[in-house]
Amino acid sequence: MSKTYDKAHELKQALAEDAAFVQLQDLHKQIAADDIARKMFDNFRKLQMSLQQKQMQGMDISPEEAEQAQKQFELVSQHTLISKLMETEQQMSMIIADVNKIITEPLEEIYGHLAEEDE
Amino acid sequence: MSKTYDKAHELKQALAEDAAFVQLQDLHKQIAADDIARKMFDNFRKLQMSLQQKQMQGMDISPEEAEQAQKQFELVSQHTLISKLMETEQQMSMIIADVNKIITEPLEEIYGHLAEEDE
Ligand SMILES: [Ca+2]
Ligand SMILES: [Ca+2]
Numbered sequence: 001m002s003k004t005y006d007k008a009h010e011l012k013q014a015l016a017e018d019a020a021f022v023q024l025q026d027l028h029k030q031i032a033a034d035d036i037a038r039k040m041f042d043n044f045r046k047l048q049m050s051l052q053q054k055q056m057q058g059m060d061i062s063p064e065e066a067e068q069a070q071k072q073f074e075l076v077s078q079h080t081l082i083s084k085l086m087e088t089e090q091q092m093s094m095i096i097a098d099v100n101k102i103i104t105e106p107l108e109e110i111y112g113h114l115a116e117e118d119e
Numbered sequence: 120m121s122k123t124y125d126k127a128h129e130l131k132q133a134l135a136e137d138a139a140f141v142q143l144q145d146l147h148k149q150i151a152a153d154d155i156a157r158k159m160f161d162n163f164r165k166l167q168m169s170l171q172q173k174q175m176q177g178m179d180i181s182p183e184e185a186e187q188a189q190k191q192f193e194l195v196s197q198h199t200l201i202s203k204l205m206e207t208e209q210q211m212s213m214i215i216a217d218v219n220k221i222i223t224e225p226l227e228e229i230y231g232h233l234a235e236e237d238e
Contacts, residue, residue, distance in 0.1 A: 007130040014126040016225040
């Protein structure tokens with residue numbers, strides 16, 4: 001196996017042990033074990049995803065739908081576990097975005113350089 | 120800095136030293152230095168990108184456009200440097216796809232597990 005694959009596995013291991021990931025995993029377990037929290041959160045996720053799909057398909061989101069989403073967001077934000085989960089997911093997203101930015105730097109250098117050649 | 124970031128930088132370094140990446144970089148340099156190859160390749164890339172954009176916007180690609188793209192592909196494939204570059208890009212894409220699959224495994228485990236809970 002090449003060094004690239006070895007290092008990818010080491011990064012995977014580091015991510016699996018990252019404080020943010022461990023917390024995310026723990027919060028997901030706690031929410032899965034809590035019927036009310038799980039249902040609240042599932043409903044919120046489903047609403048979010050259906051609105052995101054609409055946006056991606058170029059469909060309009062009605063003021064009523066936007067208001068409903070906002071209300072559901074306020075509702076789930078009151079729930080300590082869900083609020084913590086959303087915060088940790090945000091943190092994890094930032095880590096993943098940073099990681100992607102770091103590991104694609106070599107490719108950016110090639111393609112950024114070629115783009116300059118055209119100017 | 121966390122272990123995650125350290126490992127991301129180590130993976131970046133491994134990618135930058137990967138045989139496929141070094142070859143990609145070398146071929147890009149050779150093509151950039153070769154006026155005919157560079158123009159052939161730029162034209163092909165531009166045509167490819169404009170057709171991809173059309174597809175993403177849900178627009179139809181005419182049989183004439185498809186034929187033109189096919190002819191350009193056959194033309195650039197005859198050029199040894201460009202043909203090698205396309206092959207190496209394919210190889211690099213597969214490495215990046217593998218790396219992404221490896222490093223997102225921990226997250227897949229959380230979200231895959233939650234999806235099962237719903238069934
Ligand atoms: Ca160029
Ligand atoms: Ca669920």
